[in-house]
Amino acid sequence: MKLNLKIWRQKDAKTKGKLVDYPIDGIDGDMSFLEMLDVLNEELNNKGEEPVEFDHDCREGICGACSLQINGEPHGPDRLTTTCQLHMRKFSDGDTIYIEPFRATAFPVIKDLIVDRSSFDRIQQAGGFISVNTSGNTVDANAIPIPKENADLSMDNATCIGCGACVAACKNASAMLFTSAKISQFALLPQGRVEAAERVENMVRQMDLEGFGNCTNTGACEVECPKGISLESIARMNREYMSAATEG
Ligand code: FES
Structure with a gap:
């Protein structure tokens, strides 16, 4: 060829x-x-x-x-x-x-073709960690019942590889699909609920600080995502953010 x-x-x-x-x-x-x-x-x-x-x-x-x-x-x-x-x-x-x-x-x-995507690392770092008691009587992870639908959705979101295609596809250069996938993978599991409010507020704040645009629901990110992350994750992140703001 x-x-x-x-x-x-x-x-x-x-x-x-x-x-x-x-x-x-x-x-x-x-x-x-x-x-x-x-x-x-x-x-x-x-x-x-x-x-x-x-x-x-x-x-x-x-x-x-x-x-x-x-x-x-x-x-x-x-x-x-x-x-x-x-x-x-x-x-x-x-x-x-x-x-x-x-x-x-x-x-x-x-x-040339190499870009600095450390802004994604900083968003992820802003999300912090999950609290798991690892001393004494640690509860076996399998002992916590998780609805199959939530476990599947969490795993689907965890497949995000942080490539940045969602940002490159978006006319606003929004990072909301990436950020929402990283928030969803924890928010859908009981282990991620403890710091859920703090996590979503910190990650969204960092996303804005990095200079990414807002989402206007064009759906281009979902089309171009190599892992098929759904726009529903953005809706979930918005709900998480709203409830964190109401709680706070
Ligand atoms: S080189 Fe790792 S996803 Fe392409």
Whole structure:
């Protein structure tokens, strides 16, 4: 497969970036998108040019590092798929592919396609911990009855890998899908109820401090989320926030 890649190159956060053309040949449909970039970088290295910087770690859809905007869509054209799990067979011979970093004020570009997503870490840190008595007569986790529906919903929300696709997809660069998933995974379980009010207030405050926008219910985040986190999580977070504010 022959492709024309248009890749965002940017030296650092302070320097203005631009799209640069990279024609590439010999790409197999069974290659992953990142393997295709590996091939390009090998060619650039061989020519003595600077390779394209991009983020990746697990390459199996679990770490959330490989966040690329491909033809205007976070993680590209496939649904429920991270960039590392996207295959080149989704593209056709002769295609032009635009590859850019995720765009949001709270995700400043570090270099080329790599953005700083530590704002997500700070939101998560603001959530704190859950109180579990681990000394003396510790209650066995299995001894606490949890409705199956809640256990499933909690696990669904815990699958959020914090990739930032929800932010990149949102016209407001809102982080509410991410934050609500992290709140829901605890709020739905009895172990998470003890600090629930404090947690939601602190995480929402940090989310606003980081400069993310608000949710206007366009649903773009849900469509682009590689883990299929539902908008219902945002509704749950809003209810949690309202009841925390009323209690307080
Ligand atoms: S590299 Fe880990 S999710 Fe893609």
